[in-house]
Amino acid sequence: MNQADEHNLGDFSDLDNGELTVCEVGALEILLCRVEGKLYAIEDNCSHADTPLSEGRLSGFQINCPLHGASFDVRNGAHSGPPAYTGVRCFKINENDLGVTVKIENEKSQSEEGPQTGFFQTR
Ligand code: FES
Structure with missing residues (x-):
């Protein structure tokens, strides 16, 4: 069984389409962005x-790395190819009138059961 902790991130109703921000949950930095009215969350790394x-x-749904240009789909963390060889973690979020919560599976359950979504290898 996956273990996931749910964290309150606050109110992001003022985050417009095409905008992004970063939230910290412990040592984890999470990129939050809004595309076509919906919020997405991936690891900011x-x-x-x-x-x-x-x-x-x-x-659109792609975020391009500023260093070497790899791109990642904010909907699932998948990468589009080299120089990245794997995707990034993608998190389930819930946005309602009370704000935004994010579910973060612990690293142990991810490694035991595979990544949540969005990971594939190019080699
Ligand atoms: S550090 Fe992101 S593509 Fe190289």
């Missing part, structure tokens, strides 16, 4: 060389 994706450019 490029899988290639530990660079904050939040410093990159959001274009």
Whole structure:
């Protein structure tokens, strides 16, 4: 069984389409962005060389890493190819009148049962 902790992130109703922000949950930095009216959350760390994706450019559902240009789909964390070889973690979020909550599976349950979504290898 997966273990997931739910965390309150606050109110992001003022985050417009095409905008992004970063939230910290413990040592984890989470990139939150809104695309076509919906909020998405991925880990704010490029899988290639530990660079904050939040410093990159959001274009539609793709966020481009500012360092070497790998792109990741904010809907599932999947990467589009090299130089990244894996996707990034993607988190389930819930937005309602009380704000935004994020579910974070612990690393142990992810490694035992595979990533939540959005990971694939190119080699
Ligand atoms: S650090 Fe992101 S593509 Fe290299």
